[in-house]
Amino acid sequence: MSTHGTGYDPELYARRAASFGAVAAEYAAHRPDYPAEAVAWALAPAARERGAALHVLDLAAGTGKLSGGLVALGHRVTAVEPDPAMLDELRRQVPAATALGGSAESIPLPDASVDAVLVGQAIHWFDQDRALPEIARVLRPGGPLATLSNAEDDRVEWVAGLAAVSPTQVSYLGWETNPSRRIAPHPAFSAAVDEDFPHSMPRTIESLTATVATHSHILVMAPDERAAVLAGIGDYLRSRPETSAGAFGLPLVTRVQRCVRAGG
Numbered sequence: 614m615s616t617h618g619t620g621y622d623p624e625l626y627a628r629r630a631a632s633f634g635a636v637a638a639e640y641a642a643h644r645p646d647y648p649a650e651a652v653a654w655a656l657a658p659a660a661r662e663r664g665a666a667l668h669v670l671d672l673a674a675g676t677g678k679l680s681g682g683l684v685a686l687g688h689r690v691t692a693v694e695p696d697p698a699m700l701d702e703l704r705r706q707v708p709a710a711t712a713l714g715g716s717a718e719s720i721p722l723p724d725a726s727v728d729a730v731l732v733g734q735a736i737h738w739f740d741q742d743r744a745l746p747e748i749a750r751v752l753r754p755g756g757p758l759a760t761l762s763n764a765e766d767d768r769v770e771w772v773a774g775l776a777a778v779s780p781t782q783v784s785y786l787g788w789e790t791n792p793s794r795r796i797a798p799h800p801a802f803s804a805a806v807d808e809d810f811p812h813s814m815p816r817t818i819e820s821l822t823a824t825v826a827t828h829s830h831i832l833v834m835a836p837d838e839r840a841a842v843l844a845g846i847g848d849y850l851r852s853r854p855e856t857s858a859g860a861f862g863l864p865l866v867t868r869v870q871r872c873v874r875a876g877g
């Protein structure tokens with residue numbers, strides 16, 4: 614995979630990519646959802662061509678955060694996910710979706726069988742050299758491939774301060790410097806365009822700490838190191854007027870990146 618910066622450790626990266634199943638229920642409870650407007654924008658090219666009820670592939674579906682939103686909007690959803698524990702949680706959370714084991718590099722669907730492919734918070738785990746041709750194979754010509762990524766809005770001062778104690782933070786301002794979060798140019802797809810959707814997640818000190826505890830960097834840490842990082846986050850949040858007095862909103866931005874399968 615050519616999309617990582619210096620310091621890329623393939624063994625650690627593979628462990629992080631496979632780390633989520635151990636905390637599947639916590640992931641479902643504490644990771645943010647995606648705004649309905651962001652999902653609608655991601656699907657717009659397919660909705661224009663094929664109407665309001667689409668067959669959508671939620672690729673790297675995890676516990677079904679995107680799948681649930683898609684079902685609620687009236688779409689038929691196939692969810693593909695490599696981790697069996699995440700897939701079990703998805704089946705509990707979103708029974709209406711068809712849940713299949715598989716990966717971005719090996720998708721268990723026929724050619725040209727879906728109207729759109731959505732990827733939530735996972736494009737950085739893919740080997741895009743293998744995944745993009747595989748996505749192009751299952752996606753109908755003219756259909757969108759879109760990635761949705763939630764970043765913490767570090768234009769807000771207390772959120773920027775959190776990065777000092779929470780090294781796993783997904784930074785909004787740092788997004789551009791992380792090429793593994795972008796869809797790589799590929800002849801089967803149009804050039805990708807971006808749109809941002811600000812939103813907010815209701816949190817407390819305890820629940821924001823629980824959110825951070827589901828990040829892959831934290832999941833692969835030794836227990837002592839993990840406990841120290843999480844304790845530091847609690848100390849920081851107790852020290853800030855914005856977060857010390859009870860419930861607060863964690864400012865987020867969903868960045869949607871969208872391209873279209875050529876040949877439509």
Ligand SMILES: C[S@@+](CC[C@H](N)C(=O)[O-])C[C@H]1O[C@@H](n2cnc3c(N)ncnc32)[C@H](O)[C@@H]1O
Nearest residue numbers: 630673674675678696716717733734735738739
């Ligand atoms: C951060 S979670 C995102 C889950 C879900 N899409 C969401 O938005 O909440 C990343 C997911 O990608 C999955 N994953 C890792 N490598 C993958 C690959 N090569 N192909 C497909 N999924 C992969 C992990 O098992 C995990 O469920």
